[in-house]
Amino acid sequence: MRVKALFIRILRQIIRDKRTMALLIFAPILILTMLHLVFNGDDYVPKVGLVDIPEALEEQLHLDDADITKYTDEGTAKTDIEEKTIDGYIVFDKNVPSIVLEGSDPNVNGATMRWIQEAFKPLQPAGTASDLDIEYVHGSDEMGQFDYFGPVLLGFFIFFFVFLIAGVSFLRERTTGTLERLLSSPLRKWEIVVGYIVGFGIFTVIQSTIIVSFAIYVLGMLMEGAFIYVLLITLALSFTALTLGTLLSAFANNELQMIQFIPIVIVPQIFFSGLFNLETISEWLNWIGPFTPLYYAADALRNVMVRGAGWDEIYLNLLVLIxxxxxxxxxxxxxxxxxxxx
Amino acid sequence: MSSHESIISIRNVSKAFGKQEVLKDISLDINKGEIFGLLGPSGAGKTTLVKMLIGLEIPNRGENFLFHEKMPSLKLIERVGYMAQSDALYGELTAKENLEFFGSLFGLKGKGLQARIHEVMEIVQLTEHLNKAVHNYSGGMKRRLSLAIALLHEPELLILDEPTVGIDPVLRKSIWDAFYELNAKGTTIIVTTHVMGEAEKCHRLALLRDGGLIAVGTPDELKENTNSSSIEEAFLVYGGVNA
Known part of the structure; x- marks a missing residue:
């Protein structure tokens, strides 16, 4: 069978090219690991100064989880802020606290403010908003940013690498003349395309299994749904990446021109993939989303991994990808x- | 040697890429069982002409017939072995894997395929390099492997675009010996070349210049008609340079 000959050849080529194989499998693992460490790292410990704090008040406050420095006058605290030894301080003027923040890093500001709110909770009358029990429909308070980004990034990396590798290998087929040789054989045109899909499809199943398993079982990415659905989605996505890559390679004359498609075709998809809230993207731009394959894959992956969705919720996305x-x-x-x- | 039964018929074929005319009203018959040479400088339109015969190009005007059927046709492709100017090999794979791949595209398999692989590698004298990755091959070796692939499915018609470029004289002779041997078994061979000396080895020649056919005949006829001692001189006369 001619298609079989073609996909066996493609698999042999991938296996021979150790570097490419490493790129397809280990690069996504490496990047996911780094992101995991960046987003799910330890919580930031704010460094807070307390100026003129009355002792009675101090005993009531939750002062854990922060580096506390006590000052007797506001001037020293201000100097320390300038030197960035503290992130902010609280001044107690006649028992009324006021807060001064260093303010240049929004993340630090947020962490410091959250800590201050926690610390002052005991002073507030019981039954206010901060005491409310919060229930999570999906996810939990344990869920980190990585768990929310993760499914999208998983899809993105698979799309990106399959697009690039398939595009370049089809481009080589054109530039080395092997495509011409294929076409001077009885091979049908659809058989060439199907051969490529099957060859890269087999490889992508292996690639996705390794990457998804690593993300879930080693990095502990949130996984509420079934593994098989994640595989199905990534497989459908990689078919899209493959067919788009081979198609665009027709418009590239060399590898560099293939790389030039990345900022035009690949990177914009990130913006519409759900990594950023689509509702906040300006209106004259957000209509692009439904035209990008990653939009559907990311939605389906997030539904399965974060919300534990099943077949009924993802088959429409799969259909669109196909x-x-x-x-x-x-x-x-x-x-x-x-x-x-x- | 040639039975005068036409196997290829090119009828009033013209081809232009955009405004550039590559072939101008070519009519030519090639007979079964001959070694036919297309001789001309680079840019004369040789490659375009042979690509049409294999179905990779379509003429703007005129028609091509192979085995009395109009090209392009997938059915006819199986009866032709084509070797392009570029080697068109998969460098990551071994010679054997390349041969297995292209062989199975033509429906060869199992023991038959293995037997053919050994036969063709014997012809191009690469048997000892069968399991070597192609990217370790020299230019000449790649050229020979490319030829071996074209021979693999025992085609009735071989179309070879500059088959001996970059091959040393000793090997070139052995490749031509292989051509004569295949020809003796009934294979029709079309060879393009820009080397005048190589043209003498063909049974019949067509001289191409700037997309036009300037003469057709046996090497001896061409020389006699122009009172030349070599094909090179004959080419000049037909080209109107020396007239």
Whole structure:
């Protein structure tokens, strides 16, 4: 069978090219690990100064989880802020606290303010907002930013690397003349495209299994749904990436021109993938979202991994991804007509 | 040697890429069982002409017939072995894997495929390098492997675009010996070349210049008609340079 010969050849090429194989599997793992460490690292411990604090008050406050420095006059505290030894201080003027923050880093500001609110909780009358029990429909208060980003990034890396590798290998097929040789054999044009899809499909299943397992079992990414759905989504997404990559390689004359598609085709997809809240993207831009494959994959991945969704909630997204792939496959076959009309 | 039964018929074929005319009204018949040479400088349109015969280009005007059927046709492709100017090999794979891949595209498999692989590698004298990765091959070796692939499915018609470029004289002779041997078994061979000396080895020649066919005949006929001692001189006369 000709398609079988083609996908066996593609798999052999990938296996021979150790560096590319490493890129496809270890680069996403490396980046996910780094992101995990960046976003799920230890909580920031704010450094807070207390100026002229009455002893009676101090005993009532929760002063854990922060580096406390006590000052007797506001001037020294101010100097320390300038030298960045503290993030902010609280002045007690006749038992009324006022807060001064260093203020240049929003993350530090947030952490400091949250700590101050916690610290002053005992002073507030019982039954106010801060005492409310919070219930989570999905996720939990344990859920870190990484758990929310994770599914999107997982999809993104698979899309990015498959797009690049498939695009470049199809480009090489054109530039080395092997494509011409394929077309001077009885191989049908659709068989070339299908051979590529099957070859890279097999590899992507292995790639996704390794990356997704690593993210879930080693990095402890939140995983509420079924593993098989995650695989299905990444597989459908990689078909889209593959068919788009091979299609765009028709418009590139060399590897560098293939790389030039990254800022145009790949990077913008991140903005619409749900990494940023779509509702806050300006209106004259956010209509692009539904035209990007990553939008559907990221939505489905997040539904499965964070919200534990099943088949009913993801099949529409899968259908759209397969629709994209079919559309690109047809365009690929048309693009091959440039080389052989039949 | 040639039975005068036409195997290829090129009828009033013209081809232009944009405004640039590459082939101008070419009509040519190639007979079954001959070694036919397309001789001309680079840019004369040789490659475009052979690509049309294999179906990779479509003429703007005129028609091409292979085995009395109009090209392009997928059915006819199986009966032709084509070797392009570029080597078109997968460098990461071994010679054997390249041969296995292209062989199976033509429906060869199992023991038959392995037997053919050994036969063609014997012809191009690469048997000992069968399991070497192609990116370790020299230019000449790649050229020979590329030829081996074109021979793999025992085509009735071989179309070879500059088959001996970059191959040393000793090896070139052995490759031509292989051509004569295949030809003796009935294979029709079309060779393009810009080397005048190599043209003498063909049974019949077509001289191409600037997309036009300037003469067709056996090497001896071409020389006699122009009172030349070499094909090179004959080419100049037909080209109107020396007239």
């Amino acid at each position: 629709g994209f792939s079919v559309f690109f496959v047809i365009l690929n076959i048309l693009a091959l007509r440039k080389y052989r009309k039949i």
